[in-house]
Amino acid sequence: MSPKELVGRVGLYVLISLITVFMALPVLWLLFAPFDASPTLSTSLPDWTGRNFGELLRNPDALPSIGISLVHALGTMALVTSFGALAAYALSRVKIPGRDGLLYALLLLSSIITGTAAMVPIFTLMTQIGLVDTQLGVVLVLTGGMLPTAIFILKDFMDGIPRSYEESARVFGASPLQILRDVVLPVVRPGLATIAVWTVVQVWGNFLTPFILLRQAERPAAVVVYTFYTEGGQADLGLISAFSLLYSIPVVAMYVFVNRRYGFRFHGGIKR
Structure with missing residues (x-):
């Protein structure tokens, strides 16, 4: 494989990875936000709590x-x-x-x-x-x-x-x-x-x-x-x-x- 083909393939893989991460963000938010004590619109590791589900049941x-x-x-x-x-x-x-x-x-x-x-x-x-x-x-x-x-x-x-x-x-x-x-x-x-x-x-x-x-x-x-x-x-x-x-x-x-x-x-x- 020539260096030009290698660079093109690496670039393609990087682009696919970025698109995958972008598409996965809403799913990650859906998985993390319900267990976060103070959820926001951003995706981050939650401050774990079950209070949101208790409020849902009420x-x-x-x-x-x-x-x-x-x-x-x-x-x-x-x-x-x-x-x-x-x-x-x-x-x-x-x-x-x-x-x-x-x-x-x-x-x-x-x-x-x-x-x-x-x-x-x-x-x-x-x-x-x-x-x-x-x-x-x-x-x-x-x-x-x-x-x-x-x-x-x-x-x-x-x-x-x-x-x-x-x-x-x-x-x-x-x-x-x-x-x-x-x-x-x-x-x-x-x-x-x-x-x-x-x-x-x-x-x-x-x-x-x-x-x-x-x-x-x-x-x-x-x-x-x-x-x-x-x-x-x-x-x-x-x-x-x-x-x-x-x-x-x-x-x-x-x-x-x-x-x-x-x-x-x-x-x-x-x-x-």
């Missing part, structure tokens, strides 16, 4: 809000995976004129018309059907916003399933629902896991929808965290950091579980 809204977030995430995940799988299977197997155009149009519209732009008509609709200030209304709105993308992704998995699998089941007298339940869904489980993780992550950090739709009902953690202030109106960094660490555990645990189970190595409908 807060009447903190732990219940995580339960509400779990209800929203799991409810939305169940609806998105269920309806997304049914719709994706139908679009994959049934020849409908303009099928691909319809699918791309749904995906495009869901990307262009964001939740912020659609919130006024959504709020009006929820008011008319009596679902404002209900957890069900939040789950349904979140489900509607994520279904187009879920259908688009799951259809790719459905397309990767050889039709011979279904034909063999049909020869033995299986009904369409039996084929879907016993043949198709077991093969596309990695795709369903992908959609489940994606849905939970999207719902877990969603602020706008529950903030707008929930008035008196209990609110999820993404909304409650914005209420953690001191009496002087300053952000309570001790409470925020402790709550943020606790708030991140379910998503990280789910990612580790799914990654160990499927490895996130997906190719079409069949894992390689």
Whole structure:
């Protein structure tokens, strides 16, 4: 290796190291600040204490809000995976004129018309059907916003399933629902896991929808965290950091579980 190549490679490694350190700073803050007696916005070794978690347990809204977030995430995940799988299977197997155009149009519209732009008509609709200030209304709105993308992704998995699998089941007298339940869904489980993780992550950090739709009902953690202030109106960094660490555990645990189970190595409908 020539000196010029050596200098270039060393420079590249130094640049990568600096970027890695820069990206790791928020994670280090999240790990250290909850245990610091006087946390600040800078990252440093903490003055170890458990007072922040004691204050978190005494807060009447903190732990219940995580339960509400779990209800929203799991409810939305169940609806998105269920309806997304049914719709994706139908679009994959049934020849409908303009099928691909319809699918791309749904995906495009869901990307262009964001939740912020659609919130006024959504709020009006929820008011008319009596679902404002209900957890069900939040789950349904979140489900509607994520279904187009879920259908688009799951259809790719459905397309990767050889039709011979279904034909063999049909020869033995299986009904369409039996084929879907016993043949198709077991093969596309990695795709369903992908959609489940994606849905939970999207719902877990969603602020706008529950903030707008929930008035008196209990609110999820993404909304409650914005209420953690001191009496002087300053952000309570001790409470925020402790709550943020606790708030991140379910998503990280789910990612580790799914990654160990499927490895996130997906190719079409069949894992390689």
